[in-house]
Amino acid sequence: MDEIKKLEKSRPFQKMLGRLSNKWNVLIIRRLSGRTIRPSELRREIGNISAKVLTQALRELESYGLVARAIYPVIPPRVEYRLTELGETLVVALNALRAWAMDNNARVEEAIELFNEREKAKKDGLV
Secondary structure, eight states: OHHHHHHHHHOHHHHHHHHHOSTTHHHHHHHHTTSEEOHHHHHHHHOSOOHHHHHHHHHHHHHTTSEEEEEEOSSSOEEEEEEOHHHHHHHHHHHHHHHHHHHHHHHHHHHHHHHHHHHHHHHTTOO
């Protein structure tokens, strides 16, 4: 029981959510799933991400133990990234989240629209 209390106090879910919940980390992890890729190719696939931001995100994910970087001593140096075993386990959870999003996106969009309509009606004094 003490072990469970310690774990709850450390808030691992909140920590991981904070680490992963930026604009790019989830996209990077999903695109690295099951393969090794060079940063330039990854950047093309993601689109709309600067080389600097991609490098920062990859280094951050590497620091979490989710991504591994390989540097090849050629000229010019070649760098490739892949998910670690730990990173691949995260893909399972992200795929479940993706499936949930695909199944429920229309309902969420509808809820947002209804909420905005209610707020507008309140603002206009209609409710």
